[in-house]
Amino acid sequence: MRLVWLLIVLAGSTFWFIREVQARPIARPPGVLAPYAPFQAPLRPQSEVRLEKPGYQFRPVAHFELEARVLSKRLYRYDAAAAIAPVDLALGWGRMSDTAVLRRLSIRQSDRFYFYAWRGEPPIPAEEIVVSSANMHLIPGNDQIRLRLERVKPGHLVRIQGFLVNVTGPRGFYWNTSTVRHDSGNGACEIVWVADLAVR
Secondary structure, eight states: OHHHHHHHHHHHHHHHHHHHHHHSOOOOOSSOSOOSOOEEEEOOTTOOOOOEETTEEEEEEEEEEEEEEEEEEEEOSSSTTTTTOOEEEEEEOGGGGOHHHHTTOEEEEETTEEEEEOSSSOSSOHHHHHHTEEEEEEEESSHHHHHHHHHOOTTOEEEEEEEEEEEEOGGGOEEOOOOOSSOOSTTOSEEEEEEEEEEO
């Protein structure tokens, strides 16, 4: 009986250790790691982009590319959008990819929103935080991309190529993407069909 309990404790400890290692943020030295703002370009009128997932319709509104630092990650399993966008990433570029800035911010995600706070004076102007970071709802273009998104950790640098999309779906579901970087609050998140993803 003692051996059984020992094995149970050992298995639990191993699971806890693996989970903690997997969740541990990637350490980065101070300095801007992703200097450029996202690139966005209108679709050509004659271009035809077919994006498909059963039961949903996707209307691409722009080409979209970015390289950014992952500030936070949140998995979703049970809300109305989880079937198409199981992962949200809060992403930062410019000075919002600098460890020296991020150390002075508290960052979290909840209910498809991204929140940040600071004590005393902000490390950079609040307006710069808004235009240099965003919460993005990510729609993986295939299962391999979905798995990679689920394994991403805060501190990773990601390069995403794809499309900003508006979505309609079952039971009156609709989701419209932001197309600007200076907005905040409800409706300010980008909805990105991820056609290609690199992580480092």
